[in-house]
Amino acid sequence: MTARRIALTFVCTAALLFSCGGDEPPAEAVLDLTVPPEDGTVAPVEVPTAERYAEVLEGPLNLREGPTIESAILVQMPARTRLEILSEGPAETIGGKTDLWYEVRTADGRRGYVSVRGENKVKELDLRGDCPALTGREAIVGTQPDTLQLTPDGRALVVAACDDRTLYAADGGGAEAWTVAPPPRTYARPGYRGVEPFQSRLTVAFDADLDQDGVSEIIVGSANWRAYVYDQAGELLWDEVLWAHTPTCGAAFDLDGDGKLELIMGNSYTSSVIYSWDGEILGSGAGSGHAGPTDIAAADLDGNGKGEMVTGDRAGMIWLQEWQGRDLPNYNAGSDITSVAIGDLTDDAGLEVAVASRNFLLYLFDADGTPLWQLNLGDVARDIQIADVTGDERPEIICACEDGTVKVVDGAGEVVAWYRAGAWMRQVRACELDGDPATAEIVATCDDGRIYGLQVAR
Numbered sequence: 001m002t003a004r005r006i007a008l009t010f011v012c013t014a015a016l017l018f019s020c021g022g023d024e025p026p027a028e029a030v031l032d033l034t035v036p037p038e039d040g041t042v043a044p045v046e047v048p049t050a051e052r053y054a055e056v057l058e059g060p061l062n063l064r065e066g067p068t069i070e071s072a073i074l075v076q077m078p079a080r081t082r083l084e085i086l087s088e089g090p091a092e093t094i095g096g097k098t099d100l101w102y103e104v105r106t107a108d109g110r111r112g113y114v115s116v117r118g119e120n121k122v123k124e125l126d127l128r129g130d131c132p133a134l135t136g137r138e139a140i141v142g143t144q145p146d147t148l149q150l151t152p153d154g155r156a157l158v159v160a161a162c163d164d165r166t167l168y169a170a171d172g173g174g175a176e177a178w179t180v181a182p183p184p185r186t187y188a189r190p191g192y193r194g195v196e197p198f199q200s201r202l203t204v205a206f207d208a209d210l211d212q213d214g215v216s217e218i219i220v221g222s223a224n225w226r227a228y229v230y231d232q233a234g235e236l237l238w239d240e241v242l243w244a245h246t247p248t249c250g251a252a253f254d255l256d257g258d259g260k261l262e263l264i265m266g267n268s269y270t271s272s273v274i275y276s277w278d279g280e281i282l283g284s285g286a287g288s289g290h291a292g293p294t295d296i297a298a299a300d301l302d303g304n305g306k307g308e309m310v311t312g313d314r315a316g317m318i319w320l321q322e323w324q325g326r327d328l329p330n331y332n333a334g335s336d337i338t339s340v341a342i343g344d345l346t347d348d349a350g351l352e353v354a355v356a357s358r359n360f361l362l363y364l365f366d367a368d369g370t371p372l373w374q375l376n377l378g379d380v381a382r383d384i385q386i387a388d389v390t391g392d393e394r395p396e397i398i399c400a401c402e403d404g405t406v407k408v409v410d411g412a413g414e415v416v417a418w419y420r421a422g423a424w425m426r427q428v429r430a431c432e433l434d435g436d437p438a439t440a441e442i443v444a445t446c447d448d449g450r451i452y453g454l455q456v457a458r
Helices: 136-141
Strands: 008-015 051-056 061-064 073-077 082-094 097-105 111-115 145-150 156-161 167-171 176-180 202-208 217-222 226-230 236-241 247-253 262-267 273-275 281-284 293-299 308-313 317-322 330-332 337-343 352-357 361-365 371-376 381-387 396-401 405-409 415-420 425-431 441-446 450-456
Touching: 082 111, 156 202, 156 217, 202 247, 217 247, 217 262, 226 247, 226 262, 247 293, 262 293, 262 308, 293 337, 308 337, 308 352, 317 337, 317 361, 352 381, 361 396, 381 425, 396 425, 396 441, 405 425, 405 450, 415 450
Parallel strands: 145 202, 337 381
Antiparallel strands: 008 450, 051 082, 061 073, 061 111, 082 097, 097 111, 145 156, 156 167, 167 176, 202 217, 217 226, 226 236, 247 262, 262 273, 273 281, 293 308, 308 317, 317 330, 337 352, 352 361, 361 371, 381 396, 396 405, 405 415, 425 441, 441 450
């Protein structure tokens, strides 16, 4: 097969809400987003030398005063906290196991030590990668725009769910619309330990029109094991316990065909919880015990009027489940699932399911859960989305990868375009940037502190 030679064009770059700094590439420059050359290598774009850093993959992670388990805990850091690594500290052996200590600095300037074995487990730190040091304000606020929607009067609304337990909303011009902190709640229930109501960091945010009145609601997950639903004025509509543990992901779809959307929320421990549009707990989705969902997507895959849920989890399982309907196959990918997306990628009836895993593989399944192909992306895809970005009236799979690339994969499993930055790509979204509705552009967030606007050259 002859590879199509397609390039992605820089549309724009923009600093994150609180920039890491660095020289910005020139707008309208055509960069290295081409199909892989025959030898399979691509020269990386030069970036400024950066500090070593670490990321907490699963919290809480203890920051200690000294390099020993006996040292005082300075602070407990949640998942996704990023740290500068200042030096490698001494090793400490306890009970026959050796803890490796690192001296680190948090974004607000606090210095201390963390271990990568023993009390915190080695998986909780990712010691790969080079990244410019964060400014203190960026990590303290932890802002990440997770919801972009339109208000009833047509104005844009951007909502950020943050580690400081607060939900921030701004209009399209950046002016503050409202700020709200979800109220304290308890996850206590009969037969389970009591706990006083408390607030915690916000870990999930997205929008969906749950009641199908034409106006989206804002769904928020909080680490106090709670799902909250707000209207676009910041008023709480309902909240309910998310059993059990910290929310990790979510989706909404009309699973039973009654005209209202069900809300599906994943957590870090066990199967997803399914709620009615107005907050009643209806049941749970498929999933692994002690290895909760990492991503969820839902749609009517086969067009029979019943919704299917596709769930990926930390055990590497891919669960396909029709709500109160047909049995579908499940698969073990052998490594954590990182992202799930659904779209119409082929000419056959029904929709296809794309799944990315930490073992570098991208999978495609048909509407019945039959595998169609798998592709080695060369590194982990942190996020995928399906949209037509090449203008051929066929959607592609857009992949944000840890090697710094955004790769565009067609429905046959061929990489048709890519772009490389100097650090991990975190998220991708397809949106309209140039005013031409025939194709979508790509917005990608990157650990180099930039948001990239990309367009497939045509």
